[in-house]
Amino acid sequence: MPGLNLTRAEANGRAELITVESYDVSLDLTRGGKVFGSTTTVKFNASPGSSSFIDAVTSAVHSVTLNGRSLDPAMVSDGVRIQLPDLAEHNELTVVADAPYMNTGEGLHRFVDPVDNEVYLYTQFEVPDSRRMFAVFEQPDLKATFAFTVTAPSHWDLISNSPTPAPVETTPGEDGGARSVWSFSPTPRLSSYVTALIAGPYQSVRSEVTSSDGRVIPLGVFARKSLMQYLDADNIFELTRQGFAFFEEQFGCPYPFEKYDQLFVPEFNAGAMENAGAVTILEGYVFRSKVTGAQIERRAITVLHELAHMWFGDLVTMRWWNDLWLNESFAEYMSHLAAVEATSFTSAWTTFASVEKSWAYRQDQLPTTHPIFAAINDLQDVEVNFDGITYAKGASVLRQLVAWVGPEQFMAGVREYFAKHSWQNTELRDLLVELEKASGRDLDEWGRQWLETAGVNTLKPELQVDGEGRLTSFAIVQSAVEEWPTIRPHRLAVGFYNLNGSGKLERVHREELDVDGERTEVPALAGLAQPDLILVNDDDLAYAKVRLDEKSLATATAHLKDFSQSLPRTLVWNSAWDAARDGETPARRYVELILANVAAETDSSVILVQLRQLATTLNFYVAEEHRKATAVAAADKLWELASEVPGGSDAQLQFVKSFALLAGSGTQLDRVAGLLDGSLVLEGLAVDQDLRWELVTSLVAGGRLGQGGIDAELGRDNTSSGQNAAAQAKAAIPTPEAKAAAWESIVVKGELSNALQGSAVNGFMRVLDRSLLEPYAEKYFQAVPGIMETRTHALAQQIVVGLYPSLLTTQAIVDRTDGFLASLPPESAALRRLMLENRDGVARALRARAADVLPGEAVPAV
Numbered sequence: 001m002p003g004l005n006l007t008r009a010e011a012n013g014r015a016e017l018i019t020v021e022s023y024d025v026s027l028d029l030t031r032g033g034k035v036f037g038s039t040t041t042v043k044f045n046a047s048p049g050s051s052s053f054i055d056a057v058t059s060a061v062h063s064v065t066l067n068g069r070s071l072d073p074a075m076v077s078d079g080v081r082i083q084l085p086d087l088a089e090h091n092e093l094t095v096v097a098d099a100p101y102m103n104t105g106e107g108l109h110r111f112v113d114p115v116d117n118e119v120y121l122y123t124q125f126e127v128p129d130s131r132r133m134f135a136v137f138e139q140p141d142l143k144a145t146f147a148f149t150v151t152a153p154s155h156w157d158l159i160s161n162s163p164t165p166a167p168v169e170t171t172p173g174e175d176g177g178a179r180s181v182w183s184f185s186p187t188p189r190l191s192s193y194v195t196a197l198i199a200g201p202y203q204s205v206r207s208e209v210t211s212s213d214g215r216v217i218p219l220g221v222f223a224r225k226s227l228m229q230y231l232d233a234d235n236i237f238e239l240t241r242q243g244f245a246f247f248e249e250q251f252g253c254p255y256p257f258e259k260y261d262q263l264f265v266p267e268f269n270a271g272a273m274e275n276a277g278a279v280t281i282l283e284g285y286v287f288r289s290k291v292t293g294a295q296i297e298r299r300a301i302t303v304l305h306e307l308a309h310m311w312f313g314d315l316v317t318m319r320w321w322n323d324l325w326l327n328e329s330f331a332e333y334m335s336h337l338a339a340v341e342a343t344s345f346t347s348a349w350t351t352f353a354s355v356e357k358s359w360a361y362r363q364d365q366l367p368t369t370h371p372i373f374a375a376i377n378d379l380q381d382v383e384v385n386f387d388g389i390t391y392a393k394g395a396s397v398l399r400q401l402v403a404w405v406g407p408e409q410f411m412a413g414v415r416e417y418f419a420k421h422s423w424q425n426t427e428l429r430d431l432l433v434e435l436e437k438a439s440g441r442d443l444d445e446w447g448r449q450w451l452e453t454a455g456v457n458t459l460k461p462e463l464q465v466d467g468e469g470r471l472t473s474f475a476i477v478q479s480a481v482e483e484w485p486t487i488r489p490h491r492l493a494v495g496f497y498n499l500n501g502s503g504k505l506e507r508v509h510r511e512e513l514d515v516d517g518e519r520t521e522v523p524a525l526a527g528l529a530q531p532d533l534i535l536v537n538d539d540d541l542a543y544a545k546v547r548l549d550e551k552s553l554a555t556a557t558a559h560l561k562d563f564s565q566s567l568p569r570t571l572v573w574n575s576a577w578d579a580a581r582d583g584e585t586p587a588r589r590y591v592e593l594i595l596a597n598v599a600a601e602t603d604s605s606v607i608l609v610q611l612r613q614l615a616t617t618l619n620f621y622v623a624e625e626h627r628k629a630t631a632v633a634a635a636d637k638l639w640e641l642a643s644e645v646p647g648g649s650d651a652q653l654q655f656v657k658s659f660a661l662l663a664g665s666g667t668q669l670d671r672v673a674g675l676l677d678g679s680l681v682l683e684g685l686a687v688d689q690d691l692r693w694e695l696v697t698s699l700v701a702g703g704r705l706g707q708g709g710i711d712a713e714l715g716r717d718n719t720s721s722g723q724n725a726a727a728q729a730k731a732a733i734p735t736p737e738a739k740a741a742a743w744e745s746i747v748v749k750g751e752l753s754n755a756l757q758g759s760a761v762n763g764f765m766r767v768l769d770r771s772l773l774e775p776y777a778e779k780y781f782q783a784v785p786g787i788m789e790t791r792t793h794a795l796a797q798q799i800v801v802g803l804y805p806s807l808l809t810t811q812a813i814v815d816r817t818d819g820f821l822a823s824l825p826p827e828s829a830a831l832r833r834l835m836l837e838n839r840d841g842v843a844r845a846l847r848a849r850a851a852d853v854l855p856g857e858a859v860p861a862v
Helices: 008-017 225-230 233-251 293-309 321-342 348-364 379-383 389-405 407-421 428-439 444-451 550-562 566-581 587-600 604-621 624-644 650-662 666-677 689-701 707-716 720-731 736-749 754-764 770-790 793-802 811-823 829-851
Strands: 018-028 035-046 052-055 060-066 069-071 081-084 090-100 107-112 119-124 145-153 157-160 168-170 179-183 197-200 203-210 216-223 260-265 278-282 458-465 471-479 490-499 505-515 519-521 533-538
Touching: 008 018, 008 052, 060 081, 081 090, 090 107, 119 260, 119 278, 145 157, 145 197, 157 216, 203 233, 216 233, 233 260, 233 293, 233 321, 233 407, 260 293, 278 293, 293 321, 293 348, 293 604, 321 348, 321 379, 321 389, 321 428, 348 389, 348 566, 348 604, 379 829, 389 407, 389 428, 389 444, 389 490, 407 428, 428 444, 458 490, 458 533, 471 490, 490 550, 505 519, 505 533, 505 550, 533 550, 533 566, 550 566, 550 587, 566 587, 566 604, 566 829, 587 604, 587 624, 587 829, 604 624, 604 650, 604 829, 624 650, 624 666, 650 666, 650 689, 666 689, 689 707, 689 720, 707 720, 720 736, 720 754, 736 754, 736 770, 754 793, 770 793, 770 811, 770 829, 793 829, 811 829
Parallel strands: 018 145, 216 260, 260 278
Antiparallel strands: 018 035, 035 090, 052 081, 060 069, 060 090, 107 119, 119 197, 145 179, 157 197, 168 179, 203 216, 458 471, 471 519, 490 505, 490 533
């Protein structure tokens, strides 16, 4: 949106002029459903005689008073910024304004529960959206205290960073409803993006935990009234206590805030947000139906991730957004470490390898990849940098750093970092200094190679064997792509695996070493017998793609399901996926590998990832002339697997969901219909409400159900989840009229909330007949510049990425995208990046399709 950007130069200039003492914010939430009253008084110091500005996204500014002097709102406010001329050394500013409620998941989001028509509010301020609720110097290095005073309906509960005070009843509102005032005590010094307000008739469960310094910390878990019956608060409290104990010991620092609340909120854009003492979490993590173990584990990782942020992010905060990666990577690394060492989720590193690293490798091979330590010149740069580099590669490299300096030395440095910098802002160098002191390693060169360059290296073994089957030499060969040619140092392990008497692949030798340069000899392995399989980067310490030698590849293909441990099996899965995406092996061979081995997989998250990658391969990487037949055969195999695995098992549920997603033949749709109406029963499978919606959408996309069937299902489930599912199903109706109506709703009218729009986008792209999408390819390219200009970032990105005509996987789409990119002005950097990534997906798919040739088949003409 024009005018909403803030450059780093502007932020630096403002920080040189200004230090902020305190904010007193008064909000009136009883003025209807469009706007709320926002009055901010901020005390700050400045260079006398200087001028600056404060951020305030408003619908109206009624008054601006600076040091007792009234400023004309029409002259100093443009709805985004308020200019502050002729500042004194000590300043007091009061801004009285109206601010709009949002339905985009940004700022102060307003939601009406369809079950009981109650209103629920919550804030989401990262990156630059606290300015949507109150006037604020919106940058992380201008910390201050915040005191919120809120007028709201008396039957609501209000939660913020400070403990909730007793409300005081005040005069009734214009509608006669009872109103009360909550006056929160000031917070410690925080960055504005981690302040929060959550308001509405939320229900809660309470508990407590004793901190390492002896304080009793109140705990709360909150959700909407209509979801409380599904809330598993005991599980959340158990994870929280385990996280408290682990992090306080590791960080050598007690929990820094007075209380810790976790609030499940509706229509949330991300997984969760680390508001200090008041964490907001995606409401989808309140499970109302049977879910997979992968989802339960993901919720646990999310809970631990946000708790880690209370120290790294909230107590100590990045100075500017170029260190966003460190903020998120640290929490991601620590959440997995805590899961493995302090909870029942002991295979979290397997999940990390399967989910996080796979995301990182994919992102790092895009044309828009960037160094972990990226140049963040303005807020637009930040908003597109919440990506696989910032989170997943950063966390992967942080794990490599731990291996490089040593786990004990790493934590010793972290403890000193917290001791020195509590309640302050820092930069990357502040942490590296402490790690160097603790480990004795010079990290300048390591940082340059790992943090200031992009791209992923590939590691492969090179070995020679004598006539008796013993290794005479062993080396690790490292390569890099031409665009990012950096050869990096790695700390990794090489694992030798043999088939044992019971047919299981077990590790028989492990060698840990430093790898550096294009070729690293490993003399310690010379003289050992060549095993059945050699795994470079065993235990997944390094960040690199791995290739197998010829014998190891044959063993892995024949015995993938026979690994006795989940992590090495996952590393082989990943290697096979890399090879399919890179066009090194035929996509149909990868499909065969998944379907032959996935039923034996024991890790729920790995099953989830493999089935997602199966769908991606079928949609994009299988040669067009074989795509439909391969998809039908794959769906038939998934039905067979669902019928064979134990009834009620995690695998059965995942196979049925994947089957419903792929179902396209008449027989397959008959089975989906049978599951839905109960005429077909799979032993142990509970067809609960969420699964019913997946079956309904499958039948809609297959032309078996129309709007009447969707309406009937919504009558059974007129909840927020039901409305989102119905929106997806409606957009999936396979008629030109339905697609036109969905396009009109999403692109032209643009009135849907973030959640409903996301559902409709997914439904629009859910087609068996891809010709339904052909009329919208050119419309898409015509529409997206205006979308980026008029929608908030969250809503615009949903459309730009979600409606890109990638399913029309042709060179013509690549060429049209190239023409679009050539026409973009320089200031459209965010749109350019999104479109480059869209283009790369289709270009990669075309290369993979060209490589999908099996022995005996003719190579297709290019």
